[in-house]
Amino acid sequence: MYQRVKYDFKQELIKIKDSGLFKEERTILSSQKPEIHVQFPAGSEAREVLNFCSNNYLGLASHPDIVRAAHEALDRYGFGLASVRFICGTQDLHKRLEERISQFYQTEDTILYSSCFDANGGLFESLLGTEDAIITDALNHASIIDGIRLCKAKRFIYEHSDMMSLENALKKAREGMDIWDGPGLDKEPVPARNILIATDGVFSMDGDIADVRGIIELANKYDALVMVDESHATGFLGRTGRGAIETHDALGQVDLITSTLGKAMGGATGGFTSGRREMIEILRQKSRPYLFSNTLAPSIAAAGIAAFDLLEKSDDLRRKLMANTTLFRGEMTRLGFDVIEGVHPIVPVLFRKFENDAQLSQQMARDLYAEGIYVVGFFFPVVPRGQSRIRVQISAAHTTEHIEKAVAAFAKVGRRHQVI
């Protein structure tokens, strides 16, 4: 049997390669930090490069306090629990981390997952059914898209961060008027029972921040719930690191927050949903990734608590990250690079003036790697045509010298390709 199917898979792999979407792993021989030891391509000699493409925003992936907390938990609580949460997989650590997150976000309750992908995957179908509607930003993360696919609620997609488009969708959902959009003119409009608006807090390709304030105002007008995924914001965005919600002065005003511990908050794994008490309780009863997947390892739960403690004790890392980001954004703009404006440590460097933008993004990333700067280029269909880019990600663990080296390498390679 496999001999026949093998051909199909091989053809598919060739197609992926031909469209430039084949993903290759670069093997890192050190811990995750700004100066990493990388072996790429496979079998080649490993070399030191400066890492500008991880989500290690606060540098906690190798932070001594986090590593110590994980070590101590390993010794005291063991390696794993070999159980889902509700059978025999809940330690005081898990409860403490959930409380810590609720306190951080000023929410009523929190539920942990193995990842934010799971948090989003188990959210929608647990809370909404066929009578309900979900309204989702066109550029939301894959985990939100997949979570919504699992849910039987009616689905409306609004144009990215476009409040008029969101309002149109809300009107249709509220009045049940979406029947005019498709076949079914002979049907009576059926207004949605409950409506949930779902958005990323920060969108990972452009680093732009959702209009959380605008979304809340529309939600209030049309009596809808709001869910924000703060994965690219928890710990560092906003005055005290409480994310896009804090940037919009909206703490306590959204119904559900999902986020990850796998980026700024230590970078291992782990996710959560935090929000209204009854909804979190329903998730504990019905959410499938919570009910049918193993509990978070104790070392990760303990490191998560340590990460929130660290943020509360000092603002230094968040400030350092913002200073590094401002420096990099400023220098790159001064050099004449096409940088999407913003404040986020995701800094997309585009090639919009050039017809060969896709090749440029790949060639520049390769040449930067040769200069010791590890960044990744993205092109269509990962991003829209004409918007190929190198997505640089800044960390609090970068020193000023690291940033200056990256800028100097961009300048050298950019001039070589006549991009600046």
Ligand SMILES: Cc1ncc(COP(=O)(O)O)c(C=O)c1O
């Ligand atoms: C917006 C958003 N949500 C969810 C996730 C998934 O997070 P995790 O790695 O914890 O599954 C990501 C990660 O890329 C993300 O960017």
